[in-house]
Amino acid sequence: MLPTEQFGLRQLLNEATRTASVKLRPRDEVDSLALLVALLEREPVCAVLPPSALGSELVQGELLAHPIIEPTISRPLHITYGADRSLTLPERDLVALTGGVEWQREVEIEFSVTLPRWKTKPVSWLTST
Numbered sequence: 001m002l003p004t005e006q007f008g009l010r011q012l013l014n015e016a017t018r019t020a021s022v023k024l025r026p027r028d029e030v031d032s033l034a035l036l037v038a039l040l041e042r043e044p045v046c047a048v049l050p051p052s053a054l055g056s057e058l059v060q061g062e063l064l065a066h067p068i069i070e071p072t073i074s075r076p077l078h079i080t081y082g083a084d085r086s087l088t089l090p091e092r093d094l095v096a097l098t099g100g101v102e103w104q105r106e107v108e109i110e111f112s113v114t115l116p117r118w119k120t121k122p123v124s125w126l127t128s129t
Contacts, residue, residue: 001036001047002026008075013048016071037063 002024003010010029017024027045030036033053039045040063048068057063079095081087087095 001028001030001039001045003031004029007031009048009050012073012075016073020071 014024036047037057040047051058051065054063058065
């Protein structure tokens with residue numbers, strides 16, 4: 001069981017199998033995670049999914065998962081936020097930490113300096129005669 005080709009996971013699987021000269025022929029294509037879990041629990045089928053999609057089912061032992069070692073499949077992840085706002089400082093730090101963009105904090109420091117008042121006398125060479 002695999003998701004349809006409109007999903008990124010399926011596109012990654014297609015690319016990996018193309019590279020390995022293997023043709024995918026899933027019995028069924030299912031895009032509903034709830035339906036997929038129900039089928040996995042009741043039917044003699046398997047699926048390719050990230051473990052995060054099946055957290056509680058794996059922890060409770062309702063489903064088992066085996067990692068795919070070869071071929072190596074990775075997926076790009078993005079830090080996503082609303083387009084109508086700026087990133088907060090912790091969010092910017094997260095982007096910098098993950099290598100998204102180089103970010104350097106700009107810090108505004110307000111300060112005032114009180115200079116001492118000097119008693120001055122006219123300097124002869126500056127005064128006109």
